[in-house]
Every structure is written in structure tokens, then in C-alpha cells.
Amino acid sequence: MRGGQGNGMENYSALQNNRDRIDMTTSICEKAEGSADGRLWINPRRENMASVGEDHQAAVRAAAARLQRFAPLMAKLFPELEKAGGIIESPLLEVPLVADGLGFERNKGRLLVKGDHMLLVAGSIKARGGIHAVLSHVEDLAREASLLVDGDYTSLAGEKARSFFAQRTISVGSTGNLGLSIGTMAAALGFRTVVHMSKEAKGWKKERLLGLGVEVVQHNGDYEAALAAGRRQGAEDPRHFFVDDEDSLPLLYGYATAIEHLKTQLADHGVQVDDDHPLFVYVPCGVGGAPAGVALGLNMVFGGAAHCFFVEPRECPCVLLAMQQPDGPPPSIYDAGLTGMTEADGLAVPRASQCAVDIALPLVSGVLLTDDKTMQKHTRLAYEAHSLRLEPSAAAGFAGPECLAKSTAMAEYIAKNDLSEKMGNGAHVVWATGGRFMPDAEFFAFLDRKFDTQ
Ligand SMILES: *Cc1c(COP(=O)(O)O)cnc(C)c1O
Numbered sequence: 001m002r003g004g005q006g007n008g009m010e011n012y013s014a015l016q017n018n019r020d021r022i023d024m025t026t027s028i029c030e031k032a033e034g035s036a037d038g039r040l041w042i043n044p045r046r047e048n049m050a051s052v053g054e055d056h057q058a059a060v061r062a063a064a065a066r067l068q069r070f071a072p073l074m075a076k077l078f079p080e081l082e083k084a085g086g087i088i089e090s091p092l093l094e095v096p097l098v099a100d101g102l103g104f105e106r107n108k109g110r111l112l113v114k115g116d117h118m119l120l121v122a123g124s125i126k127a128r129g130g131i132h133a134v135l136s137h138v139e140d141l142a143r144e145a146s147l148l149v150d151g152d153y154t155s156l157a158g159e160k161a162r163s164f165f166a167q168r169t170i171s172v173g174s175t176g177n178l179g180l181s182i183g184t185m186a187a188a189l190g191f192r193t194v195v196h197m198s199k200e201a202k203g204w205k206k207e208r209l210l211g212l213g214v215e216v217v218q219h220n221g222d223y224e225a226a227l228a229a230g231r232r233q234g235a236e237d238p239r240h241f242f243v244d245d246e247d248s249l250p251l252l253y254g255y256a257t258a259i260e261h262l263k264t265q266l267a268d269h270g271v272q273v274d275d276d277h278p279l280f281v282y283v284p285c286g287v288g289g290a291p292a293g294v295a296l297g298l299n300m301v302f303g304g305a306a307h308c309f310f311v312e313p314r315e316c317p318c319v320l321l322a323m324q325q326p327d328g329p330p331p332s333i334y335d336a337g338l339t340g341m342t343e344a345d346g347l348a349v350p351r352a353s354q355c356a357v358d359i360a361l362p363l364v365s366g367v368l369l370t371d372d373k374t375m376q377k378h379t380r381l382a383y384e385a386h387s388l389r390l391e392p393s394a395a396a397g398f399a400g401p402e403c404l405a406k407s408t409a410m411a412e413y414i415a416k417n418d419l420s421e422k423m424g425n426g427a428h429v430v431w432a433t434g435g436r437f438m439p440d441a442e443f444f445a446f447l448d449r450k451f452d453t454q
Pocket residue numbers: 124125126177178284285286287288289290291346347391393394433434435
């Protein structure tokens with residue numbers, strides 16, 4: 001277990017080192033027409049032929065099967081899922097006007113958006129990871145206590161199961177969206193549900209949870225403080241299950257289930273993926289669980305033909321730091337002298353998930369940095385071009401296609417991987433990770449906010 005923040009002065013030289021390392025190992029995307037852009041770090045440890053361990057692959061398949069088993073129950077608990085048979089999935093969208101707005105040239109391939117900002121029930125990519133983590137625990141409980149009647153999962157919405165769940169607690173620490181997904185799921189099953197919120201969490205996310213009967217504990221500290229509180233209570237009580245975002249494989253496997261579906265969607269759009277048709281995917285990154293799950297799924301389904309980039313806020317690049325120093329435990333961004341301040345509440349975490357970094361390290365192509373002003377620009381573009389309603393975190397992925405035109409590091413990556421001639425045949429997927437429940441007032445206030453030039 002990792003905890004605590006910086007250890008004071010003895011970390012000061014390490015801090016300077018980290019700063020230097022970021023500066024040395026990243027290459028700045030050139031600024032064009034006044035648009036401030038982030039940087040790109042290419043991962044030297046990516047193995048082109050990397051294959052994911054059989055145990056991880058089996059676990060992803062098991063997660064997909066579990067979500068199928070629970071689908072009838074999901075449709076019963078959330079009537080809005082009936083049409084989709086109880087499976088929470090999102091569309092893959094063509095976005096030609098966004099491509100125009102980004103100056104994304106057709107000879108670079110096709111540009112698509114994975115619309116997780118439209119996901120039902122949880123409103124973000126956490127719908128897969130968070131809900132899978134809860135269902136995985138519920139399945140264990142149901143087996144131990146013989147709650148399933150004739151193997152029928154809808155019986156878990158019945159009186160007997162509900163009163164059993166009501167004596168148990170599910171809790172989580174969250175900057176917002178993980179709390180929304182886990183809180184919504186656990187409360188719908190009748191668990192006592194506690195969400196520890198960090199100071200970044202938006203008021204409307206708390207209100208929404210309170211409306212579902214979830215207990216919200218507001219912490220004045222950051223995400224790690226919120227996690228520590230939940231972790232402690234979870235450890236003390238055997239009837240208390242704490243979903244640990246900094247170290248949860250069930251979360252990560254849930255996220256990875258998206259890719260089998262994405263494969264079908266790409267085929268429906270006439271997008272081919274193989275060694276001559278590269279697929280670039282850009283995923284907003286917080287602790288790393290969601291993007292590592294995506295990278296894992298991409299590797300299982302497309303092998304080295306998929307090139308996955310994580311995107312982090314410039315003041316909060318915890319996964320970038322962890323990947324640059326993979327031999328020790330993930331460092332805190334505070335030790336690197338960064339503030340962690342960002343409008344992207346979904347990405348505002350100071351320390352990476354160890355298991356996410358371990359899994360992603362041989363798979364991920366690189367980490368891109370973006371900033372609040374750029375996320376705002378991209379949120380506005382997605383809205384004006386195609387009426388997409390993204391929350392700030394969810395727009396981080398658009399730094400990917402923009403970087404493609406401007407970054408020398410990206411040009412080197414493409415040349416080094418022998419992709420220069422192939423890009424025109426390829427496709428780019430920007431993963432829009434959340435936003436469904438964002439209230440109008442919040443959304444438009446973000447679009448109009450004034451940011452200092454960064
Ligand atoms: C949580 C979240 C992410 C990133 O997921 P991690 O597992 O924390 O890396 C990205 N976008 C949104 C909207 C999120 O809520």
C-alpha cells in the first residue's frame with residue numbers, strides 16, 4: 001500500500017531530477033497559431049510484439065462474460081438499458097468537422113471519436129471499470145451466500161438479496177466519476193454506499209450521488225487523502241468492500257472489455273486494422289486504470305497494429321512520471337514539484353496505479369500532455385462541430401490528433417515504426433471519456449472560462 005505525500009526536504013533533489021527528466025525526455029509539440037499545446041513522451045519500453053500474459057487475457061474474457069451474465073439484472077435495475085439488453089456501451093462516431101477544426105489532414109488517416117461521454121448509468125468510461133468491479137464483488141457474495149435462485153441473476157434484485165446487501169458497505173475514493181459509477185451501481189443493489197470525495201470533485205457529482213442515497217464524505221485534501229480514509233475503513237470491517245482505484249485489477253479488466261466491441265464498430269465503419277492499417281488511440285489518463293485497460297484490450301485484439309497514447313494534464317502527469325521511473329513504486333507528482341491543479345477533475349490524481357503502470361509499460365506508445373486551455377478549446381470544438389457534450393477530462397484525447405501534425409517526437413515515432421507510408425490507410429480514435437450528466441450551467445461555464453495563457 002502506498003500512502004502519504006512528499007517526505008519533505010530530502011526529496012528536493014529527486015524533485016529537481018524529475019523535472020529535468022520530464023524536460024529531457026519529452027519533446028515539445030510546436031506551437032501553431034497561438035494554440036498552446038502539450039508535449040509528447042515516447043515510451044522507450046514499448047515492445048512492438050508485446051503480448052499480454054495469458055492470465056490477464058483470461059481475466060478480460062472473464063470480465064466480458066461476467067458483464068453478460070449480469071446483463072438481465074442490469075436491464076432490470078436500469079430500465080434505460082433495456083434496449084441494449086443490459087450492456088452499457090457507447091457509439092463510435094465520425095467527426096469530419098472536428099477533423100477540419102483541428103487541421104487534421106486526410107492523408108493522416110480517418111478520425112473517429114469513441115463516445116463514452118454518452119454512456120448510460122454512469123456517464124463516463126467508469127461505467128465499464130467501476131460497475132465491473134462492483135459486480136465482481138457481488139458475484140462473490142452471491143456465491144458464498146447462495147443468493148442466486150436457479151442461477152437467475154435477476155434474483156439479486158429480490159428482497160432476500162437486497163436485505164443481505166443492505167448489511168454491507170461498498171466504498172470508494174473518487175475525484176467524481178468513479179464515485180458516480182460505483183455509487184450508482186452499489187446503491188441500486190441496496191448496499192450501504194460511501195463515496196470519499198477529494199477537493200477536486202465537482203459539486204454536481206456530489207449532488208447526484210446524494211440524490212441516489214449515497215453517503216458522500218468530503219475530504220479537504222486531494223485524492224490520496226480520500227483514498228486513505230476509505231482504505232482504512234475497508235480494512236477494519238469484513239463487511240466493508242473498498243474499491244481501490246490505485247490498485248484494482250477488476251476495474252482495469254472491466255475497462256478492457258470495450259475493445260471487442262470497438263473491433264466490431266471499426267469494421268462497421270469500414271476501418272481495417274492490421275500491420276498495413278495502423279490504429280492510433282488516444283485515451284485521457286488519471287491513475288492509469290482506464291487507459292491501461294484500453295491498451296490491454298487493444299493489444300489482445302489488434303497486437304502491434306494498435307498504437308495507444310495516454311493523455312495527461314501537464315500539472316498532473318502521474319503516469320508519465322511512473323513510466324519514466326518504472327523500477328520503484330509510482331512517485332507522487334508533488335515530489336516532482338507539480339501542483340496537480342487542473343479543471344480535468346477526472347484526471348486530477350497525484351499518483352499512478354501500480355498495476356496499471358505494470359500492465360501498460362510494454363504496451364503504450366507514449367504519453368501526451370495537455371492543459372486546461374487546450375482541453376477547453378477541444379471541448380468547444382467538439383460541441384460546435386458535432387454537438388458533443390464532453391466534460392473537461394474527456395476532451396484531453398484531442399491533443400492526440402493535434403500533436404500528430406505538430407510534434408517532432410510523433411514524426412520520429414511514425415518513421416521509426418515504419419508507418420510513414422501507411423498513415424493514410426490508418427485510423428485515429430479519440431476516446432471521449434465522459435460528460436453525460438454534466439449540467440448545462442457547468443458545461444457552458446467551462447466553455448466561457450478565462451484561462452491564463454499557459
Ligand atoms: C477516470 C477518468 C479517466 C481516466 O481513468 P483512470 O483510470 O483514472 O486513468 C478519464 N476520463 C474521465 C472522464 C474519467 O472519469
